Amino acid sequence: MKVHVVGAGLSGSEIAYQLAIRGLKVILHEMRPSKMTPVHKTSYFAELVCSNSLKSDSIKNASGLLKRELELFGSLILRVARNCAVPAGKALAVDREEFSKQVTHVIRESGIDIVIEELRYIPDSKEDIWIIATGPATSDSFASWLREKVGHNMYFFDAVSPIITADSIDYSVVFRADRYGIGNQDYLNCPMNEYEYDRFYEALINAEVLPVKDFEKDLLFERCKPIEDIAKSGKRSLLFGPMKPTGIIDPRTGKQPFAVVQLRKENLDETLYNIVGFQTRLKWGEQRKIIRLIPGLEKAEIVRYGVMHKNIYINSRKVLDPFMRLKNDRKIFFAGQITGVEGYLESVASGLYVALNVYRISKNQEPLELPKSTMTGCLLNYILKGTDTTLQPMYANYGLMGPANKNREEVAKTALRDLENFLNYSQWKEGGIRENTVKGF
Ligand SMILES: Cc1cc2nc3c(=O)[nH]c(=O)nc-3n(C[C@H](O)[C@H](O)[C@H](O)COP(=O)(O)OP(=O)(O)OC[C@H]3O[C@@H](n4cnc5c(N)ncnc54)[C@H](O)[C@@H]3O)c2cc1C
Structure with a gap:
């Protein structure tokens, strides 16, 4: 079984790396630099298109808890970010060029087949798994193909109320x-x-x-x-x-x-x-x-906060199953901002969840849902199962985890304990023993 990852952004790079170090045959499709998006400026993978901040590192802040969860997963993106950190008070900010360069280097050294070409559609294939992680600036022709696949359950910009x-x-x-x-x-x-x-x-x-x-x-x-x-x-x-x-x-x-x-x-x-x-x-x-x-x-x-900007994403509530694959084509998974999560690390978190289940499926194991006590679990639960049938993109926040007046440190402690147990049960960590194939990572 081969796994095709489409888009070497924050999410796709993480997925490709995690599956490759677990011994899966991975083909990563990225169109830059042969075709650029309106927001990316370089040919590096995992480019940060705007701020160089990955937000707060404090556990009392949702982004801080998300980072601890990514660390438990063994996230490459977070490890590289810490490697390239620049002083930024309580936030984790990075030297953006160094960050993307290092991610690109690791991906290129991880035994992943890289295809630099715009993917316009996904060919019919019975055996291979496809993971779409083309992000908010998905190319027009691929977006048109996607539109045929998901019908009207696709958005081209956000119009979010606070x-x-x-x-x-x-x-x-x-x-x-x-x-x-x-x-x-x-x-x-x-x-x-x-x-x-x-x-x-x-x-x-x-x-x-x-x-x-x-x-x-x-x-x-x-x-x-x-x-x-x-x-x-x-x-x-x-x-x-x-x-x-x-x-x-x-x-x-x-x-x-x-x-x-x-x-x-x-x-x-x-x-x-x-x-x-x-x-x-x-x-x-x-x-x-x-x-x-x-x-x-x-x-x-x-x-x-309210926003209105260009952002291509699908209505995951309508078209995806709980494991983020198309309900009508279970060989196609989605990850990253195209699913309705918003933000650099939120995109990485969704990618790790998809990678975990693709890895399990490759071993003929049942896919698993994340505990709802975790930040990642709550965020994905929101985008996959929220009250409204339309979907407004969402970033990590403690409001997703129950009443806001709960003690955040306690909530975080429970989240990390449950995630640790989940990762052990899912055998995710055992899969990562081929890690350190690239010097320093
Ligand atoms: C203008 C703008 C500003 C933003 N500012 C911030 C911010 O300050 N902080 C923050 O946390 N988030 C910000 N975001 C959101 C952030 O960009 C995303 O959360 C994050 O990059 C999403 O990761 P991803 O992997 O889903 O997509 P991306 O990182 O965008 O990666 C998608 C990749 O897919 C490639 N691709 C697209 N179509 C194809 C195709 N057909 N074939 C092959 N490859 C393709 C692209 O070239 C790209 O490399 C911003 C987004 C935009 C648009």
Whole structure:
């Protein structure tokens, strides 16, 4: 059995390496430099396309726990990152060129067959396994083929509203109610009087937005407008759009508020809520200020900021099984940002999960699901099984792991213990004994 990995980004490089050191025959397909993406600048594998920071290294932060989990898996990407670290306070930041160079070197020395060519489609094959890890800038022709494979369950840009933790909402102000009293009281409502609305509006129209990149211009805003653009079209425009109060009665006053911001459940555990209709391109600091002007959200803990940018990904909830393979073609797996996870290390984590199960399948063992007590398990559970049938990309955050007021150190301890047991049970670690084939790694 051969394993083809498509895309030598963060996720694909990790997968190819892990399977190769476990003795599988791996073919890695990467199109750069023969064809570049609009965001990559080099021919190196695992290029960091934007920030050189892999975020916080503290266990109290979701990225810190994710890093510990990747370490337990034996992640190559994390090992190289630590090798190339530059001082960055509590964050793990790297010398980006050195990082990508080292990953490329290890991959090239690991007995992996490398094909530098754009893959336009996956040929029919009964024996081989394919893992698609072509990322947010998947090439157009491959994206067209993919679209035929998954139908409408594919997105070409993000339009994500901010997500906050349920615990950080002030329930003495926010109330449950349905418009015209029709529904199951699924929505939370933040009421605003005219003064509060004016203050919010002024802050919103004067807030700084992120610049639109050239390659995003024609794709963005075809379908939905950012909230700041709706606001700029007229002072009352929000009252007929995302802040419409019609039919919503505040039970404490018996009256309809001047404006209402609605919150919708984001996950089955009801630990997260998204702010309905607040997709935005505001800078993160501005989002924080503006959200905290909403009555009841003065102390909101934002676990996911709103974004609108080009990002090719599939609706994993609809098309993938729990092991991240296509429901209608179990020889094709997906990993990395194309599955709806977002971020460098989140992409690596999803790749490790796929690699583990491909390795097990190669030994005729059943695939396994990750424990839901781990950060990686919760993140993948979210993208594969969230409440909504549409999927908004998500990065690692503690809100995915249950009530936000739980002791994070305890949550992290349990996660790492359970992951360690899982990795032993799955025989993943035993598989890695061929490691250190490349000097220094
Ligand atoms: C503009 C931008 C800025 C970002 N900034 C950040 C940030 O600051 N921090 C952060 O954590 N995340 C950031 N991200 C997200 C980050 O890029 C991804 O999370 C991460 O790179 C995804 O890893 P991946 O392996 O899924 O995809 P990638 O790392 O993008 O790798 C995919 C690979 O597939 C190759 N490929 C594509 N199509 C084909 C094809 N048809 N045939 C062969 N090869 C192909 C590409 O050349 C690429 O090498 C950003 C994304 C974008 C688009």
